[in-house]
Amino acid sequence: MSDNIRRLQRARTDDETTEEESDAESVDEVTCPECGGSLATDTEHGETVCEDCGLVIEEDSIDRGPEWRAFDSAEKDKKSRVGAPTTNMMHDKGLSTNIGWQDKDAYGNSLSNRQRQKMQRLRTWNER
Incomplete structure (x- = not known):
């Protein structure tokens, strides 16, 4: 798989405690709801798909985070952001x-x- 694809996996064992069972919502996020397979997130295309059955779990996810990085508060204050980041998920790449x-x-x-x-x-x- 290419560098822009991140695999999401969670190993399940038969002896999980009730505490872990109460956390079932997070299990659904990292396993396929159809087949229970592992998920892969393709950040370039903005999709999360099952590696086993190919089911598209999430699509058109847009990263609205900043396009710059700041390592301290002074650097963060100097930076300003205008508009949303560009994305390949929209026909005009988020530009208007x-x-x-x-x-x-x-x-x-x-x-x-x-x-x-x-x-x-x-x-x-x-x-x-």
């Missing part, structure tokens, strides 16, 4: 475009009537 309200082109020239109508349609679709 805002169309301005002005009816002018990039050079400041007024748009023709036809171009203004076209831009209004594009603004409408962009907001949806």
Whole structure:
């Protein structure tokens, strides 16, 4: 398997205590609900799948964590984050475009009537 795939495994024994049985919710997270097989998480594609039966347990998981690292509080205070991180899980990789309200082109020239109508349609679709 490639480097971006992390295997999730938990060994179960027949002599588990009741304390461990009460923790059954965490067992479900690391074993397949269909076959009980081990799970693999592919961070590049954002999926968690069963290695045995191929069942997709989780998909489209998006990492919304910061794209930088800070090792002390002063370094953390200096860093600022603008927007969500880019992701391959969205069609535009998490990047978006805002169309301005002005009816002018990039050079400041007024748009023709036809171009203004076209831009209004594009603004409408962009907001949806």
